Amino acid sequence: METIEKLTKTLRSHGMKITPQRLMIFKVLENNTSHPSAEDVYKRVKKVYPAVSFTTIYKTLETLRKLGEIREFAIDDDRKHYDPNTEIHHHAICSACKKILDVFEDFSPHVKLPDFIEKDYTVSGFQISFFVTCKECN
Numbered sequence: 001m002e003t004i005e006k007l008t009k010t011l012r013s014h015g016m017k018i019t020p021q022r023l024m025i026f027k028v029l030e031n032n033t034s035h036p037s038a039e040d041v042y043k044r045v046k047k048v049y050p051a052v053s054f055t056t057i058y059k060t061l062e063t064l065r066k067l068g069e070i071r072e073f074a075i076d077d078d079r080k081h082y083d084p085n086t087e088i089h090h091h092a093i094c095s096a097c098k099k100i101l102d103v104f105e106d107f108s109p110h111v112k113l114p115d116f117i118e119k120d121y122t123v124s125g126f127q128i129s130f131f132v133t134c135k136e137c138n
Ligand SMILES: [Zn+2]
Pocket: 094, 095, 096, 097, 098, 099, 133, 134, 135, 136, 137
């Protein structure tokens, strides 16, 4: 994600009004490594702006995702998580407490692609999710 200042400019150029609620969403996301869901962001913003609607949060997150400012990924069926770090990286997810950690190793030397992919497709990247039990949960 860009800095809040740049982000504000980018979004304005896409016709989005920068409301205090939206600014608060950006602040929640900035340098956030906890991979929050829309619900998590909603809870944080609601503390400061009790009248904010979930729809506003969700739509803003989706706009940021479409603009490539944040990435989205799913660890289970019921929840999408957002990641303001759009650089290629992997994740370790605790199956018990659902904590999500960033993993910045380059695994490409260890990954052997299946033949049918090598043959017919161009691969632009891959992402690994490790399912783990963290120290606190063990
Ligand atoms: Zn855990």
